[in-house]
Amino acid sequence: MKLLRMKKMLWIGLLWCGVWCSAAAQPFTFNHGPYLQELTQEGVTILFTTDQESLSWVELKDPQGTISRHYTLRNGLREAYNTFHAIRVEGLTEATTYEYRLGSKHIVDFQPYKVTFGDSIASPWYRFETPDPRSTRCSFVALSDMHQDAGKLTHLLQLSEVNTVDRVFYVGDMMNYYADPQEPFRSFIDPSVRLFASERPFVLVRGNHETRGKLAREYFHYVPKTDGQFYGAYRVGEVMFVILDCGEDKPDDFWVYAGLTDFDAYRTQEAAWFEQLIRTKEYRTTRWRVVMNHFPPLTHLTQPTDTAAHGERDVMAKFLPLYNRAKIDLMISGHTHEYAFMEPANEPALRFPTIVGSTETITRVDIEGKTMRVKVLNVKGKILKEFTVTK
Ligand SMILES: [Fe+2]
Numbered sequence: 001m002k003l004l005r006m007k008k009m010l011w012i013g014l015l016w017c018g019v020w021c022s023a024a025a026q027p028f029t030f031n032h033g034p035y036l037q038e039l040t041q042e043g044v045t046i047l048f049t050t051d052q053e054s055l056s057w058v059e060l061k062d063p064q065g066t067i068s069r070h071y072t073l074r075n076g077l078r079e080a081y082n083t084f085h086a087i088r089v090e091g092l093t094e095a096t097t098y099e100y101r102l103g104s105k106h107i108v109d110f111q112p113y114k115v116t117f118g119d120s121i122a123s124p125w126y127r128f129e130t131p132d133p134r135s136t137r138c139s140f141v142a143l144s145d146m147h148q149d150a151g152k153l154t155h156l157l158q159l160s161e162v163n164t165v166d167r168v169f170y171v172g173d174m175m176n177y178y179a180d181p182q183e184p185f186r187s188f189i190d191p192s193v194r195l196f197a198s199e200r201p202f203v204l205v206r207g208n209h210e211t212r213g214k215l216a217r218e219y220f221h222y223v224p225k226t227d228g229q230f231y232g233a234y235r236v237g238e239v240m241f242v243i244l245d246c247g248e249d250k251p252d253d254f255w256v257y258a259g260l261t262d263f264d265a266y267r268t269q270e271a272a273w274f275e276q277l278i279r280t281k282e283y284r285t286t287r288w289r290v291v292m293n294h295f296p297p298l299t300h301l302t303q304p305t306d307t308a309a310h311g312e313r314d315v316m317a318k319f320l321p322l323y324n325r326a327k328i329d330l331m332i333s334g335h336t337h338e339y340a341f342m343e344p345a346n347e348p349a350l351r352f353p354t355i356v357g358s359t360e361t362i363t364r365v366d367i368e369g370k371t372m373r374v375k376v377l378n379v380k381g382k383i384l385k386e387f388t389v390t391k
Helices: 002-024 150-159 183-195 216-222 263-277 307-323
Strands: 030-037 044-061 067-070 080-089 097-111 114-122 126-129 137-143 167-170 202-204 232-236 239-243 288-292 330-333 340-342 354-356 361-368 371-378 383-390
Touching (some): 030 183, 150 183, 263 307
Parallel strands (some): 167 202, 239 288
Antiparallel strands (some): 030 044, 044 067, 044 080, 097 114, 137 361, 232 239, 340 354, 361 371
């Protein structure tokens, strides 16, 4: 009996050792990314993760072949013993192609006076190009409301020939809510990396669903911007892109928000910013103005008292008068899950064409000089709308 018990203990010990040893033998690795954010004429942010705590960096190679190493530095400390890495590289030259690769050193143990490093790893080389302020060409795609369907996202991006555009816009509700740190990767970051995002950026326009969940307040660190805001504007050559953040659809005192939101005040703050923006020389002197916001400007929603449309009504009240002064050439939105195209002539309150993307559509825009070509495709590849604007 005693021998049997000893044998059993030995087997349990061997089994435990086997499990532990195989876990310990897992190679240290990069497990998400890299993907680019806020690519400007002067800088870019490169994001990636490692499966274990590390010291990580980016190596940048300029056209002359000179390699520089970049870390995230905070208050004199290099970011370390972390797994999520967002490294901003500044001092770039416009209209220039750079190569980059990731580097990382596993930190096995971090004692106050002794840091023990493990394996070092490096990624393959990738490349990106900084925007050319004199460029008269720009291509992009925009889609929304995938609600965590990574397969459909991949399919739509491929249909739009995403490998031939400069950037991609996700116009909200790529997830149902944010309660799991892996969800942004599963829903849209990993599929984007597989297709384009290591070398061309995507821009996230937050949807109302992405304000929900216990981690919603951490969402920004996946799509960081130097000004700290989800909303903003930036000019690429002759195109000014404006991103507005619509917030939640129901009133702030709606019971499910538990007193944790104040989107009415936020939209007021945003409207004040937008009003300033459209007065700037940079905005006024651009040839093309493209605005993205998750809530479409549905003018018929201004009257009803439907609770679920409070956010849209607030957007209409605060943003629409500004939209109509802003000489917008194209607006792209989503939210309703029903494709629509609103001609300026059909909606007297709107002085610009608006595409309302559905859960099944993607919009591709190609700008070349004085011509903007717009095409909306559905998941079957059918063209729902195609038009050209010339000016
Ligand atoms: Fe939505």
